[in-house]
Amino acid sequence: MSFDTVIMVDWSGGNDRGATPKKDAIWTCIARAGQAEPPLYHRNRQIAETYLQDTLTAEQTAGRRTLAAFDLCFAYPAGFAEKLTGSDDPLALWDWFAARVTDTPGLNNRFDLAGQINTQFPGIGPFWGNGRPNHDVPHLPRKGRDRTGHDLPEHRATDLAAPGAFSPWQLSGAGAVGGQVIMGLPMLSRLRHHFGAALSVWPFEAPAADIVLAESYFSLLPASYLTGHAIRDAAQVALYARAFSALTPNQWQTVLDVVPTAEGWVLGLGHQDLLKGAAMPDLTPPPLRNDCFAMPQGAHWTPVEDALAHLRAQLSPITATETIPLAAAAGRILAAPVIAARSHPPHANAAVDGYAFAGPLPDGPRTLPLHPGRAAAGDPFIGTVPDGHALRILTGANIPDGTDTVVLQEDTAANDTHIALHGPLKQRANARKAGEDMTAGSDVLPAQRRLTPADLATLAACGTGQVAVHKRLRVGVLSTGDELRAPGAPATDGQIFDANRAMLLADIGRWGHAAIDLGIAPDDRPKLRTILDDAADRCDAILTSGGASAGDEDHMSALLQGTGTLALWRIAMKPGRPLALGLWQNTPVFGLPGNPVAAQVCALVFAHPALAHLAGAQWPTPQGFSLPAAFSKSKKAGRREYLRARITDGAAEVFPSEGSGRVSGLSWATGLVVLPDAAAQITPGTPVTYIPFASFDL
Numbered sequence: 001m002s003f004d005t006v007i008m009v010d011w012s013g014g015n016d017r018g019a020t021p022k023k024d025a026i027w028t029c030i031a032r033a034g035q036a037e038p039p040l041y042h043r044n045r046q047i048a049e050t051y052l053q054d055t056l057t058a059e060q061t062a063g064r065r066t067l068a069a070f071d072l073c074f075a076y077p078a079g080f081a082e083k084l085t086g087s088d089d090p091l092a093l094w095d096w097f098a099a100r101v102t103d104t105p106g107l108n109n110r111f112d113l114a115g116q117i118n119t120q121f122p123g124i125g126p127f128w129g130n131g132r133p134n135h136d137v138p139h140l141p142r143k144g145r146d147r148t149g150h151d152l153p154e155h156r157a158t159d160l161a162a163p164g165a166f167s168p169w170q171l172s173g174a175g176a177v178g179g180q181v182i183m184g185l186p187m188l189s190r191l192r193h194h195f196g197a198a199l200s201v202w203p204f205e206a207p208a209a210d211i212v213l214a215e216s217y218f219s220l221l222p223a224s225y226l227t228g229h230a231i232r233d234a235a236q237v238a239l240y241a242r243a244f245s246a247l248t249p250n251q252w253q254t255v256l257d258v259v260p261t262a263e264g265w266v267l268g269l270g271h272q273d274l275l276k277g278a279a280m281p282d283l284t285p286p287p288l289r290n291d292c293f294a295m296p297q298g299a300h301w302t303p304v305e306d307a308l309a310h311l312r313a314q315l316s317p318i319t320a321t322e323t324i325p326l327a328a329a330a331g332r333i334l335a336a337p338v339i340a341a342r343s344h345p346p347h348a349n350a351a352v353d354g355y356a357f358a359g360p361l362p363d364g365p366r367t368l369p370l371h372p373g374r375a376a377a378g379d380p381f382i383g384t385v386p387d388g389h390a391l392r393i394l395t396g397a398n399i400p401d402g403t404d405t406v407v408l409q410e411d412t413a414a415n416d417t418h419i420a421l422h423g424p425l426k427q428r429a430n431a432r433k434a435g436e437d438m439t440a441g442s443d444v445l446p447a448q449r450r451l452t453p454a455d456l457a458t459l460a461a462c463g464t465g466q467v468a469v470h471k472r473l474r475v476g477v478l479s480t481g482d483e484l485r486a487p488g489a490p491a492t493d494g495q496i497f498d499a500n501r502a503m504l505l506a507d508i509g510r511w512g513h514a515a516i517d518l519g520i521a522p523d524d525r526p527k528l529r530t531i532l533d534d535a536a537d538r539c540d541a542i543l544t545s546g547g548a549s550a551g552d553e554d555h556m557s558a559l560l561q562g563t564g565t566l567a568l569w570r571i572a573m574k575p576g577r578p579l580a581l582g583l584w585q586n587t588p589v590f591g592l593p594g595n596p597v598a599a600q601v602c603a604l605v606f607a608h609p610a611l612a613h614l615a616g617a618q619w620p621t622p623q624g625f626s627l628p629a630a631f632s633k634s635k636k637a638g639r640r641e642y643l644r645a646r647i648t649d650g651a652a653e654v655f656p657s658e659g660s661g662r663v664s665g666l667s668w669a670t671g672l673v674v675l676p677d678a679a680a681q682i683t684p685g686t687p688v689t690y691i692p693f694a695s696f697d698l
């Protein structure tokens, strides 16, 4: 049990607070793995609610489990809900308030509604604290002591346990929370209905959904922990977001383990010491801060092998077939097995220049009479050589009738009528058998094979003039990012040259596909959509780089998400997370990372086999070799690592920097060293797996 993201919300019951950040307004803060983003100010509830809904959607899209905690009571003291709704279900009370609260940035009905509610209870009713100085509100007393006999507890059990907690009946005065509860429950109700089964409300529901809402209270930690912000509300949301996001899965288990009651419970109450440990800024550094690829606790990471198995299972060949001349077939993929039209060699023939006779020849010197005539390649001897005679023969000539054995010219002495030679010589020495290489009608090469230059010779030798191959897979390459310029074009300081497109187009060419340059797309969703629409028409598959994570400018994953086909994989590999996969109008899209090193490693590991598979080829598994390491490295468990490497003096040397933007390291390298998913301690001499780039068909 844990959360990738914690959103802490300081709610408010008042009116619009203006454009400049102020205290006693709505503040929110997002934190992940013990790191808080800057707190955000929201001038009114409408803006804050939109922000929350959008942010929760984005987190959900990115596959991050999120806890959103609000400093407002999720329920009232026992007996209140039942009286108003007929049920003690606090969530039904949320809906009850949602139906009755009216709210605009400048005006809301919280005091009037509280007064109306009071009329339903004996005596004066529970609510008090008319906050409007010159305006009496019917049935809402100014002072708490003015109330009598409403029969409800003043506090919930959780408020009694929380040091200094206010009663939700109190609507005004310093520290009062009643107003923000009335003005918060309708917002919670709407969020809950919007996200449906993807959201649960703790502790009333099990905290198992993608999004969990909980009640927080900002006096669980010492005030001395509040640092870094002039505005206390901002410091509070930052502190509590950071503290909760630093909890380990076991600590979450502890914190969330309460007996649910209809009054609810404050998140973390009773576990203040544990929260202090998580919050203590200087003593508990956030886990693995210096490692940007650290895996957030509880997130789901897909091992490389699982991702490959999934690709293999989900994709099927999409290319039609065509028949082309053999000479044009290098690099193409056979659509059907090739059967030998003729044996190779078609006849028994001589492997050397010399003399043919009927073998074997016994030990000792012999003289054989020469038969007139000659056998040469392409010019066979017509007739039968008489027993005991020899015939002049040249390499490649069919073995003449009456003979089966050839003696090498250099091993003989000859005149016009005889040859002399030494035995022994085995029968059929220096003769190639008919069909010893390939026999007519046998399988020569299987379907799904990508034809090598040597394959063309093999196919030619057994009489294949034309081959049925898959049509070339058309693969588009698109770079995304406002910062990108074509190499050589004028570029300002903030701009960089598009390194990925030329590389990926060249990869695709080497892999035998038809590469289609789709250019550079800006970080602009409508424009990207138009580019993808056009690309889907012209391409069988699309490789994009950049914009694949879940950040603000990561439009590729957002668009694929919109198609409902996105799988955003956090792959347990370095470099290279994340990898976005989706279908755009049925065309597979591989959203590679933006960093050139990560883009290339992901292209080699995932796009290479997946495109081969789509193109009708057998799934390629790159051939690696075990070499002694020429480096030291202590590798943590969890992710497979790919290091730029080359062979020096028979050992695998790795590029000194693992930085994923260091594209020159790709040129330095001749291949990749792959370190296993498990932890590894590597010292010079430890065997490691080295995969040359050639094994990726580069």
Ligand code: AMP
Pocket: 479, 480, 481, 483, 484, 496, 497, 498, 499, 500, 501, 545, 546, 547, 548, 549, 593, 594, 595, 596
């Ligand atoms: P992104 O995935 O879009 O956040 O990009 C990650 C990093 O890779 C950023 O530093 C980008 O500027 C960089 N990047 C993205 N696309 C390319 C590209 N085509 N060529 C070189 N760098 C890129």
Ligand code: MG
Pocket: 480, 481, 482, 546, 547, 553, 594
């Ligand atoms: Mg980008």
